[in-house]
Amino acid sequence: MTQDELKALVGQAALQYVQPGSVVGVGTGSTVNKFIDALATVKDTIRGAVSSSVASTARLQAHGIPVFDAAEVTSIPVYIDGADEIDAAGNMVKGGGAALTREKIVADLAERFICIADESKLVDVMGRFPLPVEVIPMAAAQVARRFQAAYGGDATLRQGVVTDNGNHILDVRGLQITDPLAMETEVNQWPGVVTVGIFARHKARVCLLGTASGVRTITY
Template sequence: MNQDEEKRKAAHAAMRYVEPGMVVGVGTGSTVAHFIDALAERRHDIAGAVSSSQWSTQRLKERGIEVLDLNTTGDLPLYVDGADECDDQRCLIKGGGAALTREKIVAAAARQFVCVIDASKRVEVLGRFPLPVEVIPMARSLVARAIVKLGGQPVWRDGVVTDNGNWILDVHNLRISQPVELERELNQIAGVVCVGLFAARRADVVLIGDQVMG
């Protein structure tokens, strides 16, 4: 089975968690694109969706799914999103698509977070994929210097501006054996908006293709 087929299977498997009348939190990325397409087939069965990015908002609207504001929906029953890496504890690296801050907000609002991935995203230890960190533009160099002291090699994702008007540092050369602690430490650096470690709020369920990760 190729990667795209695994992504499609995972996205369709996530539909098992969608119940009538739900407001569904929707992530960003290639696997989520398949989920949005599947969700569109049941658009009359749900109350709407909360989107984590401008990209997802556009795709949802194009498929006739009403996009709602998280400020008006309150807590969400379900959030479905992909990941760039996932370890055996369901901790994630996200942010390859630069939507990490809004993704983390929607995940925090959700009672259940279902992560959909293909097998290539599963790792024993996080860090092979560079860790995205969203930063206030004026703090880019300040944050980068602090990250170097922690042993990382930050690279500015030049030319990329997030939906929030901020910049991304991709941090290489990390072996993240304690993701909760590193997430907390990076969050304390002045100028950091969000860290692409989803460890304090990790996935509740991980689907690899149509199988639940054991």
């Protein structure tokens, strides 16, 4: 199957985690777009969704799915989103679509994170995919220098990208993320960092992995 077909497969499989009458947390990206399209087929069974990006909100509303502001919701059963990388413990790198901060906010509302991805995203050690970091613009150069000093990482500004929150994205290359929780905790303390794209505090509880032989379910 093509990568696009694998994304559609896991998007459809994620429907089994959608609880009738609930508000569903919905992430961002091409795989999630397939999930949103699948969710539209059962939209009459749910109350609506909480979205992590302007783009996903627009797609949900185009399907006639009500979208709630995160401030209107105290908790949700599941948050369904993709990943740029996921390791054997369910830790993830996310933010290739520049929505990492809002994704963490919605993930924090959720009882469980369900990751949907194709098998190319499963890695032994994260870091091959550049680590996205959302930063306040005036701190970008300072944070880049700190990544070099602390981790030997090469941080570059993602050109032409402004997040939904009005901030910039640094992409950090050359990392080996052997202790995701420690790195997430450390980097999030640096002045000017809005959030780092390591999801270890809000790691996946289930990963639906699209493979050539079908959907592989990994539970953490």
